[in-house]
Amino acid sequence: MPLRDTELTEDGLSPSGVGRVLLIACGALAREILDLKAANGWTHLDLTCLPAKYHLTPDKITEGVRESVAKHRAAYEQIFVVYADCGTGGQLQAACDDLGVEMIPGPHCYSFFEGNARFAQHSETEITAFYLTDFLVRQFDAFVIKPMGLDRHPELRDMYFGNYEKLVYQAQTDDPDLTRKAEACAAMLGLSFERRFTGYGDLATTLERL
Template identity: 70%
Template sequence: MVDVSDQQLTDKGLDADAASGRILLLACGALAREILALKNANGWDHMVLSCLPAIYHIRPEKIPGAVREVVARERDNYQKIFVVYADCGTGGLLKATCDELGVEMVAGPHCYSFFEGNDRFAELTETQFTSFYLTDFLVRQFDAFVWKPMGLDKHPELRDMIFGNYEKLVYQAQINDPALVEKARECADRLGLAFEYRFTGYGDLATSLETVAKS
């Protein structure tokens, strides 16, 4: 497990008083920057962030087991554990695991949906199912999480085969950063796709964490 925070994330030897009121946010490493920004902006000092490796974004079969392991280890150290993953390609297995463990998780099929807002994303996909999505994290890590895993670094000729049915790249921006917009536009060019910029902010991630913080 990779811990990502400006404080110690997995305190050991906590007694019952120390655990009282503390909430563990067990999250995808690809969401660390956004969660910390929300946590710090809102003064949610009782919420502690701990992240599983971001690479599970492309290895979703690893997520349910990793979540189970952390919850078993940390349950007694926190009043509540909240899983900051949507389904994320687990085919319902993560939801089943969380239900079995008695912990809650973010609603939605994936981060693209909850950043857009789950209701809004569902509406858009009715007519925009040929879109390929990137978030701030994926723009920053495009080569490591898209280009190389798809083998395009060694076989660029596969690009049109893989992305031939896509029409555009949609960059869902969490922050307003012109440098990221330009990099996202370059990613679209590399994939041979039209480019669309959408500023989503934190979407349903913000409202979900706010609800948990007040619980």
């Protein structure tokens, strides 16, 4: 929930003041964005998030962004959408163009965390890779196991993951506990494991530009 017009930010300015930017983001990116804000002192950036579970029903993302832009536009000099395409089939980009707001480039967060250019270089050779980020490792049961019914029907594992060969963990932070959990996720799915420390990738450089 962003600050309201009547509230003051940590630097004493109203969010309707000159130079304030609202980030409308996927809830799955909230922790990373707040970490970047704190580390860089980006006090002019405010954050509001749509539910992370919209990734399971991407048809809800575009309308959610439209509604959020309409709700908050008057209070901010600039609004930036912290979503990639994320399964909307180009609809989100079209909506952002129509609304006159920018969004982060790329097909999905796995791409911009690694860096869109770098991800594109090897994506065609990794069509059998299943990707996890820090958020998805933490929420593996809620976003993978339970929605797919694998907690109730583990025999469905081969139907869902039989064509995958490895799990690639794109680590935003250097956390040994998360790495161990990611390895356990790979073992649970019967996949080989690879960890790549990506940091925040294009997310950091894009927010820095703002």
